[in-house]
Amino acid sequence: MRVLVVNAGSSSLKLRLLDGQDAILAEDELPAPRAEIDHAAVERALESPLGEAQAVGHRVVHGGERFHSAVRIDADVEAAIRGLIDLAPLHQPKSLAAMDAVGALLPELPAVACFDTAFHASLPQAAATYALPAEWRERWGLRRYGFHGLSHAWVARRAPELLGGAGKDLRIVSCHLGAGASLCAIRDGSSLDTTMGFTPLEGLVMATRSGSVDPGLLLWLLEHEKLSPRELAQALEHRSGLLGLSGTADMRELLDRVGGDDLKAQLALDVYLHSLRAGIAAMAAALGGLDALAFTGGVGEHSPQVRALAVEGLGFLGLALDAERNRASAGDADVSAPQASAKTVVLSAREDIEIARQVRAVLGRRDDR
Numbered sequence: 001m002r003v004l005v006v007n008a009g010s011s012s013l014k015l016r017l018l019d020g021q022d023a024i025l026a027e028d029e030l031p032a033p034r035a036e037i038d039h040a041a042v043e044r045a046l047e048s049p050l051g052e053a054q055a056v057g058h059r060v061v062h063g064g065e066r067f068h069s070a071v072r073i074d075a076d077v078e079a080a081i082r083g084l085i086d087l088a089p090l091h092q093p094k095s096l097a098a099m100d101a102v103g104a105l106l107p108e109l110p111a112v113a114c115f116d117t118a119f120h121a122s123l124p125q126a127a128a129t130y131a132l133p134a135e136w137r138e139r140w141g142l143r144r145y146g147f148h149g150l151s152h153a154w155v156a157r158r159a160p161e162l163l164g165g166a167g168k169d170l171r172i173v174s175c176h177l178g179a180g181a182s183l184c185a186i187r188d189g190s191s192l193d194t195t196m197g198f199t200p201l202e203g204l205v206m207a208t209r210s211g212s213v214d215p216g217l218l219l220w221l222l223e224h225e226k227l228s229p230r231e232l233a234q235a236l237e238h239r240s241g242l243l244g245l246s247g248t249a250d251m252r253e254l255l256d257r258v259g260g261d262d263l264k265a266q267l268a269l270d271v272y273l274h275s276l277r278a279g280i281a282a283m284a285a286a287l288g289g290l291d292a293l294a295f296t297g298g299v300g301e302h303s304p305q306v307r308a309l310a311v312e313g314l315g316f317l318g319l320a321l322d323a324e325r326n327r328a329s330a331g332d333a334d335v336s337a338p339q340a341s342a343k344t345v346v347l348s349a350r351e352d353i354e355i356a357r358q359v360r361a362v363l364g365r366r367d368d369r
Contacts, residue, residue, distance in 0.1 A: 001359070005355045025052075061115075318340060
């Protein structure tokens with residue numbers, strides 16, 4: 001089955017056609033949709049081989065409490081996804097706009113929604129539950145949902161293949177490091193813990209997002225500095241993280257500036273690495289040990305320096321890198337030092353393959369991977 005994967009991200013709308021063996025037949029990248037989408041641009045893209053799909057798979061960031069696996073899209077499902085906009089106001093509208101545009105142009109094709117939160121439906125109660133009043137949790141569905149699930153699910157599938165193991169009982173910490181960043185503790189292919197929570201703001205320091213912050217500090221700002229909730233949300237989402245610390249959200253620029261003895265850049269990198277190392281150690285603790293550390297996402301795949309600096313502080317987990325293999329890695333690679341008791345791998349982010357697999361499963365076709 002040829003699957004058109006539609007990934008409406010924060011900065012772009014990515015379209016990719018995969019054949020039955022997950023080879024890329026065609027791809028295109030358009031500006032990210034907002035409430036409206038450039039239907040003419042999508043139509044032009046689908047006039048290429050992209051339009052030769054037999055099914056469509058849409059990445060959807062939030063599935064709420066209802067969607068624990070991929071599901072075929074109909075009016076009821078679309079309405080339910082629309083009802084979750086308040087939980088993911090930056091992402092959900094883009095996915096819905098892409099659904100509308102592609103659905104209008106390819107109305108005869110079955111379409112499937114694949115959710116970033118679904119992989120984390122397996123979180124144990126201890127990892128998913130906030131210590132908040134029971135009536136709040138029950139009334140508003142307050143829990144840790146987790147995100148980047150499609151990327152972490154691919155790591156759960158691909159890392160054992162690369163390491164030559166079956167994956168059963170393999171303890172993996174997956175590091176999705178990009179503009180957004182999260183970790184996931186994976187055992188036997190399932191998510192046991194993750195760093196993002198009710199929203200994608202929780203957890204690691206990111207490009208423009210703060211990551212975890214003392215809630216008392218935020219309450220203090222609301223009460224004493226009279227910030228509005230909107231001002232606070234804008235600052236936490238768009239003016240914090242690496243950008244707030246150094247003035248740039250670009251890791252490449254940040255590392256260049258660190259090399260030039262820029263103190264603000266050095267502080268930003270130090271804070272980022274402190275958060276990352278602490279998170280990896282916490283995920284390993286949730287697993288009761290570590291067999292493999294996997295780096296993926298834009299920074300995880302393309303920054304040997306970040307990988308080296310992160311692992312440098314994690315030798316107590318049995319991690320060590322081969323410096324040359326780490327520098328030279330391209331595509332999927334084992335970059336572990338020979339003496340390391342826990343492996344370190346670099347994996348290309350292939351959410352598209354995971355989406356295509358889920359589409360075939362929902363539509364009842366055999367998955368040959």
